[in-house]
Amino acid sequence: GDSVTQMEGPVTLSEEAFLTINCTYTATGYPSLFWYVQYPGEGLQLLLKATKADDKGSNKGFEATYRKETTSFHLEKGSVQVSDSAVYFCALLSGGYQKVTFGTGTKLQVIP
Amino acid sequence: NAGVTQTPKFQVLKTGQSMTLQCAQDMNHNSMYWYRQDPGMGLRLIYYSASEGTTDKGEVPNGYNVSRLNKREFSLRLESAAPSQTSVYFCASSEAAGTYEQYFGPGTRLTVT
Numbered sequence: 001g002d003s004v005t006q007m008e009g010p011v012t013l014s015e016e017a018f019l020t021i022n023c024t025y026t027a028t029g030y031p032s033l034f035w036y037v038q039y040p041g042e043g044l045q046l047l048l049k050a051t052k053a054d055d056k057g058s059n060k061g062f063e064a065t066y067r068k069e070t071t072s073f074h075l076e077k078g079s080v081q082v083s084d085s086a087v088y089f090c091a092l093l094s095g096g097y098q099k100v101t102f103g104t105g106t107k108l109q110v111i112p
Numbered sequence: 113n114a115g116v117t118q119t120p121k122f123q124v125l126k127t128g129q130s131m132t133l134q135c136a137q138d139m140n141h142n143s144m145y146w147y148r149q150d151p152g153m154g155l156r157l158i159y160y161s162a163s164e165g166t167t168d169k170g171e172v173p174n175g176y177n178v179s180r181l182n183k184r185e186f187s188l189r190l191e192s193a194a195p196s197q198t199s200v201y202f203c204a205s206s207e208a209a210g211t212y213e214q215y216f217g218p219g220t221r222l223t224v225t
Contacts, residue, residue, distance in 0.1 A: 034213075043116070043202055043216030044155075089154065099145075099170065100214060104154040 002027045006090045006103035013080055013110050021075040021106045023064075023090035031092040033057075033066050033073040034100070038087045047075075047088070080110045114138055116217035118203050124223045125193045133188040133220050135203030143206045144186035145170075145214065146178060148199040155202065161186055193224045 006023045013019060025031065032051045036044040048057030053068035062077045073090060090103040116137045125131055137144065142163045147155040157170030161180040175197060177189045186205075190197060200221050204214040 041218075043204075043218050044214075045216070046213045049213070099157060099160060102155040104152055 002092060002094050002101045004090050004092055004101055004103035006106050009107040011106060011108050015082055015110055015112050016079045019077040019080045021088055023073045025071050025092050027092055027094045029094060031094040034091040035064055035075050036089040036091060082110045082112055085110045116203055116205055116215050118217035118220050120220060122221050126225055127194060129193050130191050133201055135217060136185045137205040141205035141207055145204040146188045147202045150199050195224045198224045
């Protein structure tokens with residue numbers, strides 16, 4: 001079945017540091033890939049997405065590139081802020097189904 | 113637009129009690145979902161409704177029932193709560209075709225003692 005593996009947290013960074021959160025996936029066919037963010041006490045929000053190989057999703061300074069050859073979709077940001085502290089979920093949608101498979105989440109804490 | 117709303121925000125139940133979690137969306141979405149979120153396990157799909165009038169089991173349906181009351185509303189019922197059902201429950205919705213983004217509600221934190 002489909003699965004998503006992402007790096008365990010928590011990840012603690014100083015403000016303005018470079019962020020990478022690794023995500024790899026297993027799926028049949030050609031899935032769409034997503035990063036969701038969950039701020040404390042809230043539901044998940046879509047951060048960015050990519051629907052085919054080599055696509056780059058970007059939003060709010062975050063980027064991720066759909067790499068089919070390595071089945072990866074790593075999240076990056078050049079300079080994190082305290083307001084980026086949240087839990088980040090990698091996810092995939094396989095084929096034409098509406099069910100999304102989520103990773104276990106990576107907690108990011110940014111300290112001033 | 114309120115998006116996806118859930119009630120209640122918090123609930124404490126004793127083992128064996130029943131309750132219904134309510135979810136509504138005002139985005140005219142066809143598909144709706146119930147997830148549970150547990151530490152270290154991410155989000156797991158309990159049930160989903162691809163369209164009004166249909167419901168299907170997800171990854172962890174045991175102990176739960178759902179009702180798609182109309183296009184807007186999708187409720188989750190625990191008939192006899194167990195401590196293993198202590199979790200945070202999220203409802204989500206999405207358009208049936210064309211886009212795949214799911215919109216999430218703020219969650220219900222349920223504790224079963």
